[in-house]
Amino acid sequence: MSLHEIKQSLKLQLAEKLDAVELNSLLSLLMEHVTGWNQVQQVLHKNDPLTESQLDQLKNAAKELAADKPIQYILGKAWFMGKEYFVNENVLIPRPETEELVDWISEYAHIINKPLQLLDIGTGSGCIAISLKLELPNCSITGLDVSSPALEVAKKNATHLNAAIEWVEQDILMSASLPASYDIIVSNPPYIPFNEKANMQVQVKNFEPAIALFVTNEDPLIFYRIIARLGKQYLNPNGQLFFEMHYDQGKAIVALFDEMGYHAELLQDMFGKDRMIRASLKPR
Ligand SMILES: C[S@@+](CC[C@H](N)C(=O)[O-])C[C@H]1O[C@@H](n2cnc3c(N)ncnc32)[C@H](O)[C@@H]1O
Incomplete structure (x- = not known):
């Protein structure tokens, strides 16, 4: 044939x-x-x-x-910031919105213009950590995830793309500490409340890892709160938190950060939706 x-x-x-x-x-x-x-x-x-x-x-x-299997899982690869990443069903397929988060962080880091320590929490395929290392070769980058099979994929991508990164397996929700202190902590954490699952695309809800997507309906901001709490201890002076978030949760996250002593700023994605947030501790 x-x-x-x-x-x-x-x-x-x-x-x-x-x-x-x-x-x-x-x-x-x-x-x-x-x-x-x-x-x-x-x-x-x-x-x-x-x-x-x-x-x-x-x-x-x-x-x-x-x-309904996503083409990226069939091919075993996806594209992020112009580079090819291995993916399998243990990692989220990198999204274009997340590229905008990487751009925002690298713009900020270029302005600071000194070697920075960065931590990517919930690194998955490693796409954020690896892209930042390729954009900011003088910075030290750590990628952290609770999922050991996800970290295997991240390590494979880092080797393939020649990015030197430290990888840590850790459950951030059970953590009282971080591996070190950082100038930038970034996270695209799970943020979809379970009650939205029924309305999601089959390709996403049936194939992408639930651990990467969902949070409880009762406490959908848990990752933001816990990371902000850790940030108080593990952010270097003038350190910044950067997050991707649910388009609907912007106001609630700004209020949460304000209560916790941070000043927060929202950024919209290419579709005009609140999608990213950055926060720094208010001066005391
Ligand atoms: C939305 S995915 C983001 C993946 C990747 N950073 C990206 O932007 O494409 C969230 C990631 O958080 C990880 N994760 C979920 N719960 C976690 C926890 N308690 N501690 C650390 N990582 C966690 C998942 O394994 C998943 O890789």
Whole structure:
């Protein structure tokens, strides 16, 4: 069977599931993954026969797409800040909003213009920690996560992208201390209350790790509160906290930080939604 023939057959199979434009781009990614041919080469080789093993891989991937598995988990990779990251179902797929958080932090660090100590809490694939190390090579960066399989992925990404980072396995909710003191503590913590699960996309709620997504309905700001509490002890003078957050929780987090002695500032994402927050301790 040629590349063109299998592509047509998979298109028919998935036509009801996905719209034509999305389907075309997903199939092109799958073809590239399996054959190694980019889009132009796929056109040039469209009549070439594929091997049995390539056809099997494509058919299996189509079944996974039909079952709503995100393409990033099927390919085992995702893109973040122009770099390729390994991903599997132990880590959140890095999101474009998080790139904006990284940009905000690196702008700030460039202004400070000295080697800084940074901690990324809930590092997952390592995308924040690694991007910051690549942007700010003079800074020392630690990535922390409670999940040992997530840290395995982060370490693999750091090796692949040549970023020297210290990794720590620690449950931040059970911690009275941090590994050191820091100029910047960043976190994209779990922040979706469980009662929103029913309305979420199947691709997210059925495939991405629950531990990366959800918090209890009773205490949705727990990560912000605990990290702010630790920050009082482990932030260096003029230190800053940076977070990603639920678009709906901005006001509540600002109020929480204010109560805890921080001055906080919200930043909107590319869709105009409150999505990031930074906080520094008020002068006493
Ligand atoms: C929303 S994901 C963020 C992953 C990655 N930093 C990113 O932005 O794509 C949250 C991460 O927090 C980690 N996590 C959840 N509970 C934690 C805890 N109690 N202590 C430390 N990390 C935790 C999860 O394993 C997950 O990797």
